[in-house]
Amino acid sequence: MWLCTSAFYRLLMLKRRLVLPMCAIALLLTSCTTSSADAPVVAPARLDSVRADLAELIGSGAVGAVATITDNGATAVVTAGVTDLVEGAPIPDDRAQHVRVGSITKTFTAAIVLQLVEEGLVVLDAPVERYLPGLLRGDGVDANAITVRQLLGHRSGLPLPRTFELTEHQAAVLGRTFTPEEEMTFILGLPAEFAPGARFQYNNTNYLVAGMLIEAVTGRSYSAELTDRIIAPLGLSHTYLPTTGETGLRSPHLSGYTTVDGNVVDETLMEPSLPWTSGALVSTGADLNRFYLALVSGQVVPPAQLRHMLDGVDMGEGNGMSYGLGIGYTQLPCGTRFIGHTGNVRGFGAIAGATTTGRAFTYSYTGTPTTTTMSTWLTSGLCG
Template sequence: MVKRKRALGGALTLAVAVGVAVGVSAGNDVLRRDAATVTAAGSTAAESTGAAGHARLRELLQRLTTVDGGPGALVEVRNRRGSSVLTSGVADVKSHAPVRRDSRFRIGSMTKPFVATVVLQLVGEHRVVLDAPVERYLPGVVRGHGNDGRVITVRQLLQHTSGLPDVLTYLSPQEILKDPLAHHDTRDLVNIALAHPPTFKPGHGWRYSNTNYLLAGMLIENVTGHPYGEEIRRRIITPLGLRETYVPGDASAIPGPHPRGYVRPGEDAPLMDITAINPSIAGPAGEMISSGTDLNRFLGALVRGRLLRPAQLREMMRTRPTGNPDGRAYGLGLESRPLPCGGLYWGHGGNIFGYETAGGATVDGRQATVMVNLDPGGSDAQDEDMKAAVQTALCEARPAS
């Protein structure tokens, strides 16, 4: 899911005041000392990225774990010749354990490309029609306050052109943090959003809304008769051998090696440990867990046509501008951005309490994923430095001319 970091600062301060903190760091000076070392781990091909690229990546990772305030960070870069992993900082601010190269993170809205891929597979199987109304698949669900599933299409859900209000606008972070292990029903989350009017007429604007993907997950379940997570496992995780990727449901633990996840309640405040949380608060909009290795494999397979038929992949990559000055454009659960070295890359980002992820892939076989164990509470530069790390990695992983 995508959160507004500045807005959450005050809410999280309130959460601390009412005694919600799960754990607290020993202090920012410890973080800065431990983050100063950036290590390369497990490179399977030294030529995967050039020396200059690794130097720039090390600089960006060090920024993420010092200036930007994150405890730890990881980047995995992959091309056809192999992969390499760089890490910085710590996985645990108490033990000072380093970030492992095979770490799992909560990936937030990076869940959305998985959900969109399943919906588009159903389109390829003639079980869903992209430009059919949502009402056909979720009768009576999208109703009230000007929201109407009879005039919103499946395509508009996946592309954030539905105009449906974003549930995150109406969720109180302090209430979530009072009981971080509570179950949240997807239909209840949708109803919270639908109690408010749409932001624009369907098809007449673009605005990111997590409500769209809560509904997309419900659509998958109604069409297939199985939970959306089961369909992701059957159609994507198992065929690609993604051994470090999970759709956790109500499970609050992260399987396998993982860094602790932290939030910073306010500027210069100690960190809160929010590793254990029931991710049903995000559901199909952002609950998944994965690793840099698995996300690179998934994105590479997706953009190179291993998961979708050509017609559906073309629809996924048919973008519309978002108004972002960096040239970001949004397709169906997948966004494109221009690379500084030329061309485009395809990917997504994701935020959820404790973790932030950004990743991208090119159609010629390059992938890069960056992960940090802090959200919200990093500096305003954290997002930009993560994007810069993805772009640097992809540019330096270009095949030799």
């Protein structure tokens, strides 16, 4: 298997800034896999367990929920609830319902940085000041003391913006857009949280800076790098980063809802320039499963860099989840290891990931459910 994934990665590196002919990728992958006739189906008992998870979500306040389960090439989609509260139509059992996936974006961003590390353009333990001179200045903030590794691992101590002038939805309604520089000006007006490397604290600021670093090093937009390095080579045809001002979702899609003062409010519209490289991605379960399976098999970053991504610290949440560089991981009761990420933006929630044994799953939902039992979902999606 290593020979196959290594060859695939080298092909991606060779054509880094070109859209690869999909037939070339298909030919290479075909040479490394068994025939479709030998591929297993997703076990019915496993799907029943997943259906129970989704029913619990809907029963606790979610509007719609979709689970996409992949097992060694076989993919099944299970749905519950409705696409929106206006039409009230059941969610189709297909693979093309666009949803906002929030902080799952961070895995994509980290993977691009690790590709730049592999190419010798970025050094993980170099100070951020080397790549973004003069950017990080403020109360307790010193870019010479913050490394790229600390950014990606949420150990930089950069200010945490607990409030902002507008939510992503409010900005969309008002037609307000932001540049990364404008956001950083606001954020750097706040004091640092702690000295770099002192501890772990999940913080979107780190990934805004990581996005700016990618653009500074490559001289290209983050969106262009995302497309050429990950989306096009992997054939993620339903994954995209909305452009600034693109507040709606491309069809077909679920509508996003948030409960505000006891009322369920449609907050599908979102200004993507606010979360940007930390959480603006739109995708589908099938695409996310493909991405995480490719990542854990060494097709997105080579094994040496993947080891960096999986060298992290306990998140301190009491559930055994550790966080590396743009990715979380934990050991499951069935003995396999989950590698993935969660994501939440107003109106939408998701968790996606894979194992090294060929299984992947994505749960996404809309609304504000009172029950989000991640540990149960991991077991249902990956252990059945």
